[in-house]
Amino acid sequence: MNHLLELSPNVYMIKGFTNVFVIAEETLTVIDTGIRGNEKRILKAIGELGRSPSEIENIIITHHHVDHVGAASRLSQLSGAKVCAHKDEVPYINGELQPLFFFHLSDLGICFWPLANMIWPFLTGRAKAGAAGVDVPLEDGQVLPPLGGLKVIHIPGHTPGTVCFYSPQRRLLFAGCAVQNWFGRLSLPHFSWDVDKTGESVRKLAKLDFEIMCIAHGPPILHDAAQRIGELSDKVQVIRAERG
Ligand SMILES: [Zn+2]
Ligand SMILES: [Zn+2]
Numbered sequence: 630m631n632h633l634l635e636l637s638p639n640v641y642m643i644k645g646f647t648n649v650f651v652i653a654e655e656t657l658t659v660i661d662t663g664i665r666g667n668e669k670r671i672l673k674a675i676g677e678l679g680r681s682p683s684e685i686e687n688i689i690i691t692h693h694h695v696d697h698v699g700a701a702s703r704l705s706q707l708s709g710a711k712v713c714a715h716k717d718e719v720p721y722i723n724g725e726l727q728p729l730f731f732f733h734l735s736d737l738g739i740c741f742w743p744l745a746n747m748i749w750p751f752l753t754g755r756a757k758a759g760a761a762g763v764d765v766p767l768e769d770g771q772v773l774p775p776l777g778g779l780k781v782i783h784i785p786g787h788t789p790g791t792v793c794f795y796s797p798q799r800r801l802l803f804a805g806c807a808v809q810n811w812f813g814r815l816s817l818p819h820f821s822w823d824v825d826k827t828g829e830s831v832r833k834l835a836k837l838d839f840e841i842m843c844i845a846h847g848p849p850i851l852h853d854a855a856q857r858i859g860e861l862s863d864k865v866q867v868i869r870a871e872r873g
Contacts, residue, residue, distance in 0.1 A: 633674045636849055637801055638839055640776070645698065647696040650803060650843050653678055653841070659710070659804050661845060662700035667766035671704060682708040687765070690714040691805025692791040693721035693728060702762070710860045713773075716766035716781060717790025723762060729788050730815065730821045762842045767792065776801065783826065784834065786827030787818045793834065800840040802854065807834060808861065810847030815861055818846075827866045835859040 634642045643649040650660040657680055659671060672682055673683045686709040689700050695716070701712050701722075703731035712722075767773075769783035769792075771775040784791055787806045794803040806818045806828055807835055821827045842854035850857055 632670070633677055636843060636851065640801065640843070641678065642843060643670060644742065646669065647845050648810075648843070648849075649674075651675065651678070652779075653680060653774060657684045657771075658775045658779075659685055660690045660843075661691055661697045661805065662688060662704055664696050664699035665703070667700040668704040668707060671700065672707065680757060680773065684708075685710040687773070688712050689767075689794065690722065691719070691793070691803070692788040693718045694806070695728065697845065700724050702748065705764075707760075711764040712762065713765040713767055714763050715781070715790035715792045716768060719763045719766050719790075721788070722789075749843075753865075774778070776814060779803075782834070782837075784830030786821055786823055786825075786830045788822050791830075795837060797838070800838060800841070802834070802837065802839040802841070803843045804834070804845070806845050807831060808842075808858065810845060810850065812845045813848055813854070814852075815847075815850070815857055817861070817865065825869075828862075828869060831858060831862045831865060835862040837872065 633642045634644065636642055639653045641651045641653060644852045645663055647661060647663045651674065652658040662671065675682060688701050688704055688710050705712050714722055721728055754770045769781060770794055771781040773779040776796035782793045782794055782795050784807050791806060793805055793807050808815055809818050817827050817831065833869060837855060839855045840852060842850045
């Protein structure tokens, strides 16, 4: 069970390139799914928790990138769960619009178009193959039932409809790709649709009160996570100010 970690009571992380989170209460909530085919790992983990696929009520998606939504369609078919995502992500997830994909050195605000263009066909192809139908479009501020109230926080930047999910009661934030923590180095995401908005969104998150932060890429932060986000936000503001 070493790929399955309990981060907080009833909150589990399935470790991977894209971490998947499972909230195991009376029903199950899955946050992000990983790439196409990853449903097998999710179902295996749910089995290890002694639960069954039909107990998954909702699959909630932080944004439309294929490494988050790729297994949503299949997992939804196998479990009967509803797929939920912010309304601005729906056309991308449903395959009506091409996925947005940019490679930024976020700290500097540089965008590498040639690289983005080289990998674009690969990504769009994969995204289409895993395209899911969104059953429930989400809005900023909406409160979902898990963990005593899980608030949808719209933080545009990485993509237009990127969201975090926040439990004030548990002081826990599912940050998705608001930030990344590769090798324990907390930074803005390298891939951003709008790098300035990404910075503003991190500043918005820094105002929340949370101890634990679950992150899509890289290890979770289990203590003083809001403070870490605050430090990152300050650093980003300084770099932006220097850049003018
Ligand atoms: Zn992404
Ligand atoms: Zn990702």
